[in-house]
Amino acid sequence: MAYISPMLTNIVTAVKKASVNLNRDFSEIERLQNSIKGSLDFTRIAFDKIQKGLRNEFGKVLPTVAVVFANEKAPKEGMFLSVSGIEGLANFAHGNPEFAISAALMNGQTILCGVVYNPARDELFFAEKGKGAFKEGFRSHERLRVSSRQELEGALVAVKPVANDTVLSAKIVNNTLSFCKDVRVSGAVALDLAYVAAGKLDAVIAPQCLLSGMAAGILLVKEAGGMALDMEQADTRTEDLPMVLNSGNLVAVNFNLSQKIAKILK
Incomplete structure (x- = not known):
């Protein structure tokens, strides 16, 4: 059974809460595919919205931890969250469900825990340093193992x-x-x-x-x-x-x- 620390629980909670609006926006994007300009404009709005939503939700549960998005500079000292609001942005813009929110809690160059969540499929993967990697399940979490392929x-x-x-x-x-x-x-x-x-x-x-x-x-x-x-x-x-x-x-x-x-x- 997976042990989820309070810190990781807070990150999962924040990601899931922020993703509610992103899921709604993705449904709208799917309906806008016959309008290229409309879908691109809406994607920009959705991207800004999810970043603001994530920053807000992380601020509630981890108020002392800096939130750093792509192309923002990470702090030199202390813990920070490295976050991608829509990893797979081009897919999102085309109504393709292959996208995710990615969030990693870091201390310098040490990755302490991480979450990858695809809201379109409601698939959540999480890991904590030294404690294994898991996929969220309804009754129990599935432990992840890489393939054993040799060739x-x-x-x-x-x-x-x-x-x-x-x-x-x-x-x-x-x-x-x-x-x-x-x-x-x-x-x-x-x-x-x-x-x-x-x-x-x-x-x-x-x-x-x-x-x-x-x-x-x-x-x-x-x-x-x-x-x-x-x-x-x-x-x-x-x-x-x-x-x-x-x-x-x-x-x-x-x-x-x-x-x-x-x-x-x-």
């Missing part, structure tokens, strides 16, 4: 395209297809990482990630028995979490595939 040939790998570099993006996708069973490009790194933790994906290759989009998912993967590597160090199978958090060039994978996946990155 790339049968692996299902998610890839995040590189912004403004179609050549590198194509290279990573093509290399993945050359070595693995199939590739997925979901547009929501936080959910990809949750699915690696749950064993539904075997790996994620995600260059140029923002801290807010990957921190909670990294903890899910690590607490589920996986590894979080920097793309430059994938061939050494050496974890350097501060390096990953600073570079944003992430490979999340199980131990068996951790060195073999370096073939894709050459």
